[in-house]
Amino acid sequence: MPAEWEDHARTWMMWPCREVVWPDMEATRRNYRDVAHAIRDFEPLTMVVRPEDRDGARNLLGSDIELMEHPIDDSWARDAGPNFLKNDKGELAGLAFEFNAWGGKYDPYDGDNEVAEAILDATGVKAFTSKLIAEGGGLSVDGEGTLITTESCFPNANRNPDWTRDQIEEELMNTLGVEKVIWLPGNVEETETDGHVDGVAGVAAPGVVLVQSNEDTDHYWRHIHDANVAALEGQADAKGREIKLIKMPDAWTLQTGVEGEEFCDSYVNFYICNGGVIMPHYGIREDGMVAEILQDAFPGRRISQVPIPDIAGGGGGIHCITQQEPVAG
Numbered sequence: 001m002p003a004e005w006e007d008h009a010r011t012w013m014m015w016p017c018r019e020v021v022w023p024d025m026e027a028t029r030r031n032y033r034d035v036a037h038a039i040r041d042f043e044p045l046t047m048v049v050r051p052e053d054r055d056g057a058r059n060l061l062g063s064d065i066e067l068m069e070h071p072i073d074d075s076w077a078r079d080a081g082p083n084f085l086k087n088d089k090g091e092l093a094g095l096a097f098e099f100n101a102w103g104g105k106y107d108p109y110d111g112d113n114e115v116a117e118a119i120l121d122a123t124g125v126k127a128f129t130s131k132l133i134a135e136g137g138g139l140s141v142d143g144e145g146t147l148i149t150t151e152s153c154f155p156n157a158n159r160n161p162d163w164t165r166d167q168i169e170e171e172l173m174n175t176l177g178v179e180k181v182i183w184l185p186g187n188v189e190e191t192e193t194d195g196h197v198d199g200v201a202g203v204a205a206p207g208v209v210l211v212q213s214n215e216d217t218d219h220y221w222r223h224i225h226d227a228n229v230a231a232l233e234g235q236a237d238a239k240g241r242e243i244k245l246i247k248m249p250d251a252w253t254l255q256t257g258v259e260g261e262e263f264c265d266s267y268v269n270f271y272i273c274n275g276g277v278i279m280p281h282y283g284i285r286e287d288g289m290v291a292e293i294l295q296d297a298f299p300g301r302r303i304s305q306v307p308i309p310d311i312a313g314g315g316g317g318i319h320c321i322t323q324q325e326p327v328a329g
Contacts, residue, residue, distance in 0.1 A: 001095075001176040002086050003143030003203065004272045005298075007327040010044040011273060012119060014321070015057050016075040017050055018106065021314045028310040032075070033060050035278065035311070035318055038304045040064055043274040048072055048115060070118045071111040074101070076316060078198065079135035081323035082116035085128070085177065090329040094120040094127055095175050097134040102193050103158025123325060132171045133159040137196035137320055139172075142203045145179035145238030147172060150186025152195035159194075180238040185227045192262055192315035199266040199317070200228050204246065204297045207237055212268045213247035221252070248293055251282040251312075262315040269317030270294065272301070278318050281305035 013036055015029070022028040032047075039045050046066040049057045054067060061067075074080070079102070082094035096116035101109035120127040132154070140148040149172070155165045163171075169181045186195030193199070201211040211232055213225050235243045251265040267290040270279040277298050281287050291303050308318060 001083055001139075001141045001143070001147075001178070002326045003141060004324055005205070006143060008043050008274050009325045009327045010046055011039050011271075012077050012081050012323045012325060013045065013047050014072050014075045014077045014080065014115070015047050015049040015053055017053060017072060018074045020106070021074065022310065024310060028314065029057075029060055031308050031310045032321065034306050035308065035321065036061060036065055038278050038306045039271070039273050039276075039322065041304070042276040042302075048077070048119070068119075068122055070115055072115055073109050073111045074106065076112075076135075076137070076320050077323040078137045078320050079193075080112040080115050081136060082120050082127070083136050083139065083176065084125075084324070084326050086326055086328070092123070092125045092326065092328045094123070094125055096120065096127060096129050097132055098130070099135065100133050100159065102135065103156060105192070128175065130171060130175050132163070132168065132175075134172075135193070135196065136323060137193060137198045139176070140197050140202050141176065141178060142206050142237060144206050145177075146182065146203070147176060147178040147180070148182045148184065148197055148201060148203065148209070150184045150195045150197050150200065152186030152188045152190075153193065153197070156194050178238065182232070182235055182237075184231045185224070187221065187224045187228075189221065189224065196320075198269055198319045199264065200268060201232065202268050202270075202319075206239070207241035208244045208246065208297065210246045210248050210268055210293070210297060212250050212266055214250055214252060216252075219252055246293065246297060248290060249286045251280075251284060251286060253284060254282055262313065264312045264315055264317045264320070266317055269319040271318045271322045272298070273324070275300075276302045276304055278304050278306060278322075280312065280317055281307045282312075283307065
C-alpha cells in the first residue's frame with residue numbers, strides 16, 4: 001500500500017445520503033462540495049452517488065467533478081472504499097475489506113460493503129478481498145513497510161470477534177504488504193469509529209508521525225492523547241529509523257465538554273493530495289498553528305483550509321471522506 005503522499009491519479013469520495021447522520025443534508029453536501037473543489041484544484045476527483053442523487057449532485061458539484069453511480073448507504077470513502085496497492089512493477093491493484101458500518105452502528109450497509117469492489121471494477125484494476133472487517137480510517141502507512149493502527153478498533157468484538165490481535169496483524173501484513181505493525185491504544189471512548197488512527201496519528205514522511213496531543217489539564221481526552229503519544233515514543237519504523245513525533249493540537253474547545261460526542265475535533269484528519277494538503281478550518285486560533293505545522297511537515301505543498309462544520313458534526317473529517325488512487329508506474 002503506497003503512502004498517501006505518493007502521486008495520485010485521482011481522489012474518490014461518496015456523496016452524503018444517510019439522513020440519520022446528516023440532519024441538515026443540504027448543508028453537509030455543500031461542505032462535501034467545498035472539500036471536493038479544494039481537492040480538484042490539485043487532482044481529478046470522482047464522486048460516487050446514488051442513482052437518485054445524481055442530478056442534484058451534478059447541479060451542486062458542477063461539471064469538473066466526475067460522478068459514478070452506485071447504491072451507497074453512507075458517505076465515508078476512506079472506510080468503505082478500497083485500499084489501493086502497487087507492486088514493484090508499478091502495477092495497481094486494490095484491496096476490499098469487509099465493511100459492517102463500524103461494528104453495526106448503522107443499517108443498512110450492504111451497498112457500502114460492495115462499493116470498494118465497484119470502484120476497483122471501474123478503475124479496471126485487480127481486486128483482492130479480505131474477510132477481515134476493517135476500514136481505511138484505521139490504517140496509516142509509510143509505503144516502506146510500516147503500518148500504524150489502534151487496539152480499540154479492528155480487534156473490537158463488534159468487528160472481528162473470532163480473530164486474535166496476532167491474526168489481525170498477520171492479515172494486515174499479508175494484504176497490505178507491510179512488515180511492521182505499530183499498535184496504539186486508540187480511543188475506546190470515541191463511539192463512532194471506536195478510535196480510528198486517522199483521528200489520532202498519521203505518517204507525514206518516512207520516520208515522521210504527526211500525533212494529536214493536548215497539554216490542557218481540563219481536556220476530557222487528555223489521558224487518551226497521552227497514552228497514544230507514549231505508545232509512539234521510542235518506536236522505530238520497519239526500516240529501523242526512530243520515529244520523530246510532531247505534536248498537533250485539536251479543536252476540542254468547540255466541544256461542550258461531554259465525552260463521547262460525535263463532533264470530530266481532529267486536525268490530524270487532513271488529506272494529502274498532489275501538491276497540496278487539505279485541512280479542516282474550525283474558525284479558532286489553532287487553525288493557524290496547525291497550518292504552520294503542516295507547512296513545515298510538507299514543504300513544497302500548498303496548505304488549503306476548508307470549513308467543515310457539518311462534516312465534523314457527523315463524526316468525521318476530511319481524511320474520513322476521501323480515498324486516494326495512486327498513479328500506476
